[in-house]
Structures are given as C-alpha cells and as structure tokens.
Amino acid sequence: MFATPSILRMFAHPAGSAAAGTTSTGKPPVLKVGKKPGSEIKVSNLNVSIGNNHILKNIDLEIPNNKITCIIGPSGCGKSTLLKTINRLIDDSEKVKVNGEIIIDGENIYGKRVEVTHIRRKMGLLSQRPIPLPMSIFDNITFGCKLHGVRNKKQLKQIVEENLRAAGLWDEVKDRLHAPASSLSIGQQQRLCLARGLAIKPQFILGDESTSALDPISSRHIENLFVKLKEKYGVVLVTHTLRQALRIADYVVFIYLGEVVESGPAKELFNAPKHELTKQYLSGVFS
Amino acid sequence: MKLKFVEERIFNLLMVLATLVVFGFFASIIWTIARTGFPSLTWEMVSQLPGGGFYLGKDGGILNAIAGSLMIVFASTLLGLAISIPIVFYINVYLKKASRLAYFARLSFDVLFGIPSIVYGAFAFTIMIFFGLKTSLLGGIIVITLLIIPIFVRSMDEVAKSVSKDLLDAAYSLGATKLESCGVVLRQIAPGIATATLLSVGRAIGDAAGVLFTAGFTDNIPTALNEPAATLPLSVFFQLSSPIPEVRERAYAAALLLTIIVLVLSVTGRLVTGRFSKNRIK
Numbered sequence: 335m336f337a338t339p340s341i342l343r344m345f346a347h348p349a350g351s352a353a354a355g356t357t358s359t360g361k362p363p364v365l366k367v368g369k370k371p372g373s374e375i376k377v378s379n380l381n382v383s384i385g386n387n388h389i390l391k392n393i394d395l396e397i398p399n400n401k402i403t404c405i406i407g408p409s410g411c412g413k414s415t416l417l418k419t420i421n422r423l424i425d426d427s428e429k430v431k432v433n434g435e436i437i438i439d440g441e442n443i444y445g446k447r448v449e450v451t452h453i454r455r456k457m458g459l460l461s462q463r464p465i466p467l468p469m470s471i472f473d474n475i476t477f478g479c480k481l482h483g484v485r486n487k488k489q490l491k492q493i494v495e496e497n498l499r500a501a502g503l504w505d506e507v508k509d510r511l512h513a514p515a516s517s518l519s520i521g522q523q524q525r526l527c528l529a530r531g532l533a534i535k536p537q538f539i540l541g542d543e544s545t546s547a548l549d550p551i552s553s554r555h556i557e558n559l560f561v562k563l564k565e566k567y568g569v570v571l572v573t574h575t576l577r578q579a580l581r582i583a584d585y586v587v588f589i590y591l592g593e594v595v596e597s598g599p600a601k602e603l604f605n606a607p608k609h610e611l612t613k614q615y616l617s618g619v620f621s
Numbered sequence: 622m623k624l625k626f627v628e629e630r631i632f633n634l635l636m637v638l639a640t641l642v643v644f645g646f647f648a649s650i651i652w653t654i655a656r657t658g659f660p661s662l663t664w665e666m667v668s669q670l671p672g673g674g675f676y677l678g679k680d681g682g683i684l685n686a687i688a689g690s691l692m693i694v695f696a697s698t699l700l701g702l703a704i705s706i707p708i709v710f711y712i713n714v715y716l717k718k719a720s721r722l723a724y725f726a727r728l729s730f731d732v733l734f735g736i737p738s739i740v741y742g743a744f745a746f747t748i749m750i751f752f753g754l755k756t757s758l759l760g761g762i763i764v765i766t767l768l769i770i771p772i773f774v775r776s777m778d779e780v781a782k783s784v785s786k787d788l789l790d791a792a793y794s795l796g797a798t799k800l801e802s803c804g805v806v807l808r809q810i811a812p813g814i815a816t817a818t819l820l821s822v823g824r825a826i827g828d829a830a831g832v833l834f835t836a837g838f839t840d841n842i843p844t845a846l847n848e849p850a851a852t853l854p855l856s857v858f859f860q861l862s863s864p865i866p867e868v869r870e871r872a873y874a875a876a877l878l879l880t881i882i883v884l885v886l887s888v889t890g891r892l893v894t895g896r897f898s899k900n901r902i903k
C-alpha cells in the first residue's frame with residue numbers, strides 16, 4: 335500500500351486515502367470500524383539535529399492506529415523532540431535539520447509541497463503543562479474548528495458538548511462555558527486541552543508527559559481517557575513514569591541518547607527485554 | 622539575629638520614605654497647579670475659543686487647544702497602534718528568538734525611545750521645509766506618532782516577550798497559521814497593549830516640543846488636516862510666559878485641565894485593563 339509514490343497522495347484527503355485502500359477491483363477492505371487504512375505513522379531513517387546537537391539518530395518506527403504507544407527513556411534522550419517532529423512543531427526551532435521520512439496517510443509530512451497546518455490538524459497535542467488559550471472554555475474548544483471553517487453556531491455548540499463529554503469535563507463546566515479557561519483547576523484545564531484537540535477531529539493524540547503536572551486523581555482520569563480514546567484514535571504518549579507505561583501501553587518504544595534501542599508490544603518488551611540497556615532501564619539501574 | 626532585625630527595619634524605612642517622596646511630589650504638583658489654576662478654570666475657559674485680547678487678560682477660553690490636543694492624541698494613538706502592533710508581532714512571532722534583525726529592531730527602538738521630542742520636532746520641521754509644508758494638524762499627528770511608536774513597541778514587546786512559546790505551540794498544534802496564532806497572542810497581551818496605550822497617550826498629550834514647529838498654534842479649531850492646530854502644552858507655555866498675572870493664572874488652569882484629562886484617561890484605562898485581563902493565562 336505504501337508503494338504508491340507519496341507525491342501522488344500529497345493532496346489526498348483522509349477520505350481519499352480510504353478509497354486508495356481498496357483494491358482496484360473494488361473488493362471492500364477488511365477493516366475494523368473506525369480504522370482508516372494508512373493512518374499509521376511510519377517513521378523511516380529519521381535524523382534530527384539542532385545546531386551541532388544530533389538529537390535523533392536513524393529512527394525507524396511504525397506507530398499503529400487504535401493502540402497506545404508509549405515512548406519511554408531517560409530525560410533528555412529526545413522523546414519530546416520525536417513528538418514535535420511528528421507534528422512538525424520542530425519547524426520553529428532554530429537551526430533545526432530534519433532528514434528522513436515520516437509518512438502519515440501515505441504522505442511524507444516532510445515532503446516539499448505539504449501544508450504544515452494540514453499535518454498538524456491530524457494530531458491533537460497534549461503538552462506537559464496544560465496550556466489553555468486565553469479565552470473562554472467554549473472558545474477554547476471552538477478555536478480550532480473555526481480556523482478550519484466551521485461557523486454554524488448550532489454546530490459549534492454541538493461540537494463543544496460532544497468533545498467536553500469525550501474528555502469527561504462536560505458535567506463540571508456545562509453551566510459556565512463562557513467563564514475564562516484559566517478559572518479551571520489544572521486537572522480540568524488538561525482535560526479542556528484534550529477536548530480542544532479532539533474537536534479538530536484528529537487521527538492521533540500525542541501526549542508529552544501530559545499527566546506529570548497533575549495530581550494523582552486527575553492524572554488517573556486522563557490516563558483512563560487515553561484508554562477509552564484508543565478505540566477511535568492512535569495514541570502516542572511520551573512518559574517517564576514506567577508504571578504508567580505498564581498500565582496502559584500496547585506498544586512501547588525505548589529511546590536512549592536519541593536512538594531507538596528496542597520497540598515492540600508492551601508485554602514482550604516489559605517481560606522479556608532483548609537489549610541489555612532496556613533491561614537496565616526497566617530494572618531502574620538508571621532513569 | 623538582632624543585626625538582621627535592624628537591617629530589615631532600616632531598609633523597610635527607606636522604601637517607605639522613597640514612596641512617600643514620590644507621593645509628596647505628586648501631591649505638591651497637583652496642589653500648586655490646582656491652587657493657582659482652579660479659580661480660573663471656568664466653564665468659559667473650556668467651552669470658548671480665545672476672544673480678542675485673550676492673551677492680554679480679556680475674555681475667551683482655550684477650547685482651541687483642548688480640541689487640537691485631543692485630535693492629535695486620538696489620531697496619533699490610533700496610527701501608533703496600527704504601526705506598532707505589527708512590529709511587535711513580527712519581532713516576537715515571526716522572527717526567531719536569536720534573530721539578529723529582532724536584536725537590531727529592539728536596539729533601534731531603545732535609542733528612539735531616548736531621543737528627546739524636540740529632536741523629533743526639528744527633524745520633522747526640516748522635512749516639512751523641504752516639501753514646502755506649513756505647520757499643520759497633520760504635521761503634529763505625524764511627529765507625535767513617531768514619538769510614541771517606540772513607547773508602544775518597547776512596552777508591548779516586553780509583554781509579548783514573556784508570552785510562553787508553549788502558547789504559540791498550542792495554537793500551531795491546532796492547525797493555526799502564524800497569523801492566526803498572532804490572534805491568540807493578541808488576546809494574551811491585551812492588558813499590556815492597554816497599558817502601553819495609556820503610557821503613550823500620557824506622553825502624547827503632554828508633549829510641547831514635538832508640536833512646537835510642526836502643529837504650530839492657532840486660535841481656531843482646525844477643520845482640515847492642513848490647518849495649524851493649537852495644543853494644551855503650548856497653550857500652557859505661551860500663557861505662562863505672559864507678564865500679565867491673570868494670563869499666568871490661566872496657564873495653571875490649562876495645566877490643571879491637562880492633568881485632569883490624563884488622570885481621567887488613566888483611571889478609565891485601568892478599569893478597562895481589568896476587563897481585558899479576564900481571559901489571560903497566567
């Protein structure tokens with residue numbers, strides 16, 4: 335399926351690429367509901383450097399849809415950089431060089447004629463600290479949709495309710511939708527940011543240590559949401575708490591000093607790590 | 622232990638003293654102006670143009686200067702905002718942190734900030750002579766705009782600089798373009814823009830040297846951009862240099878009026894700023 339030159343798919347809409355998933359004979363694709371063909375993230379031979387600092391080295395990865403993939407590794411090993419490379423937030427860093435391919439929906443997101451906003455819409459990002467936008471709760475959710483052309487008031491209201499429900503925040507804020515987002519607690523703000531990300535109908539949720547700034551209850555809440563959300567989205571989480579990865583990961587990627595040391599299904603990697611470094615990291619020799 | 626306690630008390634006292642000195646100056650300025658000017662601050666003074674012989678102590682008022690000042694301040698504040706906001710966004714959103722252009726832009730605005738307004742006035746005057754222009758409302762507006770742009774840019778820049786990169790990233794990751802992300806930053810720095818506007822208005826309305834050669838002076842309210850315009854600070858200046866005591870009292874009345882206008886603008890500005898801060902993310 336990926337054999338199609340990516341240039342042909344450059345402008346392929348998600349719907350268009352779904353069509354591309356069927357064979358030319360018109361045989362219906364054998365797919366689970368909600369799973370779109372080609373919406374895995376395929377990273378090949380990725381190298382990222384900032385200035386003279388070679389941060390990511392020869393990364394090869396396939397991140398599946400409808401699964402939780404946890405990226406683990408000691409701090410400073412390049413986990414955040416990898417995540418930022420996946421949604422091209424890295425573009426704004428100074429002196430950054432990205433080589434290699436990241437293919438999403440059959441399209442190399444570092445291809446020449448790719449629109450960066452189009453790539454970013456496919457991913458909802460949840461950062462370490464909740465960063466609500468300086469506006470009301472309601473406007474936080476609708477901000478992204480409005481950018482992408484949704485104007486209808488009724489539709490916007492519906493989107494707000496739907497996504498606040500999905501993020502488990504609706505009951506807490508339904509009576510004060512027009513209050514400033516900054517009036518929410520940190521845990522609520524993080525769920526608001528999640529709802530805001532979901533409202534742009536992404537295919538992937540990216541989380542960069544998204545629970546590390548939260549209290550244990552909010553943190554567990556967000557974790558449970560991730561588990562629920564994987565039915566509809568691919569979830570990629572950077573975490574440096576191994577226990578969290580143990581609880582929710584389907585796949586695990588272990589990065590050390592910018593290289594993928596080992597990756598695979600969570601059970602295998604945790605129970606029978608192949609690489610010596612992984613063994614040491616998992617047993618807490620370093621962290 | 623004991624020594625620390627004494628030290629604490631001494632510095633505490635110094636801080637209180639410093640604050641009191643400033644308050645003292647403020648109060649005595651107000652008192653001086655008000656005591657001399659208040660008796661002359663009549664309705665006639667604010668509602669009438671100077672009559673014949675006004676500068677010799679006869680009847681009339683300073684409506685010409687009030688109107689001229691307000692026109693110049695209003696227009697140059699709008700112009701200043703329209704020019705400064707794009708500059709601030711360009712430096713803070715479009716240019717990267719270590720950009721050399723941003724560095725030089727900031728440096729230039731720092732220098733411009735420190736240039737006295739008489740230099741702006743003289744500069745504009747030379748240009749006006751070159752083009753054969755006479756003193757006019759437009760000349761005053763332009764020179765005051767130039768004067769307040771550095772104030773606008775530097776005070777908004779300080780606020781924009783402190784906006785976290787994460788906020789921009791949040792907007793970008795929702796698929797916003799740089800321009801659309803500027804909208805988010807604009808909401809975040811709205812209180813800063815309001816403060817910058819207050820500072821600029823204060824400077825603009827009180828500046829005499831800038832408008833001296835450029836706006837000129839007249840006893841009428843300008844009805845077109847190419848007519849000269851009177852301003853409050855010049856009105857104060859001219860009346861204060863009069864040998865006639867009654868006219869000098871009117872100078873204080875004009876100064877009092879100027880102070881009241883600035884005060885009213887500042888207080889309303891503060892109130893409005895409070896409302897702008899509502900959605901700001903700390």
Ligand SMILES: Nc1ncnc2c1ncn2[C@@H]1O[C@H](COP(=O)(O)OP(=O)(O)O)[C@@H](O)[C@H]1O
Nearest residue numbers: 384387389408409410411412413414415416427
């Ligand atoms: N903008 C940058 N400029 C220079 N070096 C950077 C930049 N961002 C990250 N780095 C470096 O890249 C490495 C990986 O950082 P990061 O991806 O944040 O690690 P992690 O998220 O795993 O803790 C670190 O050594 C860090 O110092």
Ligand SMILES: [Mg+2]
Nearest residue numbers: 413414415542
């Ligand atoms: Mg990190």
